[in-house]
Amino acid sequence: MVEEKARGGIANARIVDTFLGIEGHGILIGSMVLNDGQGDRMFGQYVLPGPRAAFFVRRVLETLGLSSWEALLGTLVRAEYEADRVIAVGHILERSWFVPGEEFAGVGDAGDTD
Numbered sequence: 001m002v003e004e005k006a007r008g009g010i011a012n013a014r015i016v017d018t019f020l021g022i023e024g025h026g027i028l029i030g031s032m033v034l035n036d037g038q039g040d041r042m043f044g045q046y047v048l049p050g051p052r053a054a055f056f057v058r059r060v061l062e063t064l065g066l067s068s069w070e071a072l073l074g075t076l077v078r079a080e081y082e083a084d085r086v087i088a089v090g091h092i093l094e095r096s097w098f099v100p101g102e103e104f105a106g107v108g109d110a111g112d113t114d
Contacts, residue, residue: 011036012092013079015072019044020057030056032072034079034086041079043086046100055107056100063098064091 017033017040030053031044048056057069064075078090080097090097 009081010090011038011079011081013037013041013077015075015077016040018069018072020069028053030060032060032089034077034089036079041081041084041086043079043089044100046104052104052107055104059098059100059103060089063089063096065094065096 013034013036015032016035019029019031021029023029028048029044030046030048031042034041034043044056046052046056060072061067061069064072064077066072066075076092078092078097079086080088080090080099087101088097088099
């Protein structure tokens with residue numbers, strides 16, 4: 001069930017798929033598919049040039065308390081929504097959040113595919 005919050009809603013979700021690789025025209029992309037019991041929702045799809053790639057991977061892993069990208073699959077997380085878009089992921093128990101739209105400022109070139 002999604003809790004109401006000023007910026008949207010927050011729900012528990014499980015990471016059911018991940019992608020970190022090169023898509024389309026040689027563009028590095030990072031994303032996760034989250035299932036909150038209401039269906040699958042995409043988090044990420046961020047274009048990751050230069051230093052943004054390392055920043056994205058590190059912040060996802062630090063936020064969720066993991067040491068490798070492979071450990072993401074099956075992990076329970078908190079997901080924050082704005083409409084149907086996942087804008088942040090958080091640790092399931094701790095007050096630790098990764099909000100790429102806010103945190104990418106000043107880290108390499110901006111850009112996402114949404």
